[in-house]
Amino acid sequence: MIGRRDAMLGLFIGQATGAWAMQAQALDASEQLLPTTDDLQQSLAFATRQGQPLVVLATLHGCPFCKVARENYLFPASKEGAVVTQIHFLSRMPLRDCAGRATSHGQVVKDLGIGVAPTVLFYGRGGKELAPRLTAGSTSDFYGAYLDERLAQARASFQSTN
Template sequence: MTTTIAPLPLALPTPSSLRASAQAAARRGEPLVIMTTLTGCPYCDLVRNHHLLPLSRAGEVVAVQLDVRDRRSILQGFGGESTTPADQIAEWKAKFAPTVLFFGPQGQELAERLVGVAVPDFFGEYLEARLQEARKRLK
């Protein structure tokens, strides 16, 4: 008998509802971590594959991604309104990919955004500091 192991995803999930995702994260005592992404962006791949996916797989964060160019998918915003990922990102004025944002259940930002990757070697420390800040403000 052969056992087949499904490959692990190389992408973070894309939510259909920010409100539901943030409320689910808050029930776990976690902020909703949202990464803006762009196809072909090596820094997005770095943040996703070396930081957010491992933390997500370990159950340490609730992380999702939104594509800055996605104008086709319907996304429910924090207030229940319908939008697209691209329009939501524009509303947040998140102009760079990757940008990592930290939200509470009502859509409030809980920590300073991580914009881009200035120093890859220190990104994990910056991320951990923002996660600690967001968790503290969530309680």
């Protein structure tokens, strides 16, 4: 039989562990700037209705380069009309992939062979990648130019398939 002290200790440890797990899963303020999708197929359909490719940021919680890419480049692009969402490395959050299969964020990152955070992907109809992936990040002035180039390429490819 469990004594009162042992039960209280177990309750405390359980609450502390649960609070830590919740805190570890919580998105920081920067990560909340862009929507986190739970359905890539639905996000892609929305982007298509807007006449845009879907821009997907594969991000890692706590990654300083992801933060720079998100805050300085992708968030402003979303304000200018780009349809941008994010998926999270290592996350077990449920996600439907571009084919509609139930999986998780982390598994989609793995299935796509993404090994570097941040990675930006550009999708068109049917989940087809329309431009080369933009991998890694830096505080370099060239990142914005690389993003603009790939976004223009994705938009041109998207328009040519209409």
